[in-house]
Amino acid sequence: MVDKKTRKLLIALPIVLLIVVGLSYTVDGNGDEPSNEGDLGSFTECLNEENVVFYGLDSCPACITQKNMFGDYLDNVEYIECTEQPEECEEAGISYVPEWFIDGERQGTGVRSLEELSEMSGCEL
Numbered sequence: 001m002v003d004k005k006t007r008k009l010l011i012a013l014p015i016v017l018l019i020v021v022g023l024s025y026t027v028d029g030n031g032d033e034p035s036n037e038g039d040l041g042s043f044t045e046c047l048n049e050e051n052v053v054f055y056g057l058d059s060c061p062a063c064i065t066q067k068n069m070f071g072d073y074l075d076n077v078e079y080i081e082c083t084e085q086p087e088e089c090e091e092a093g094i095s096y097v098p099e100w101f102i103d104g105e106r107q108g109t110g111v112r113s114l115e116e117l118s119e120m121s122g123c124e125l
Contacts, residue, residue, distance in 0.1 A: 044076035046123035055099045
């Protein structure tokens with residue numbers, strides 16, 4: 001039989017691990033959003049100025065992940081929803097989403113970190 005002290009430790013340890021993992025996720029920047037929302041606003045405005053276009057589908061889990069990275073600033077990013085604007089997606093040759101273009105040049109598919117988008121576009125994050 002497990003003594004009282006060991007039982008408390010077995011209950012507390014997973015809770016402490018969850019807290020530590022959650023904090024490290026937030027602190028080390030893997031939360032997919034910069035900590036300074038002002039920077040995100042300027043960043044997304046720059047993406048728009050640099051003719052960065054994000055093609056996606058509202059039903060696509062990867063697209064949802066990508067959109068969530070922009071938070072309240074998604075409206076600053078040119079987003080083409082392919083079910084609502086199929087002609088534009090067909091014209092651009094979109095077969096997989098999310099897909100990124102800069103100045104009409106295909107940049108590839110898949111979720112891009114904000115740091116990757118910064119490097120691709122030249123926009124400071």
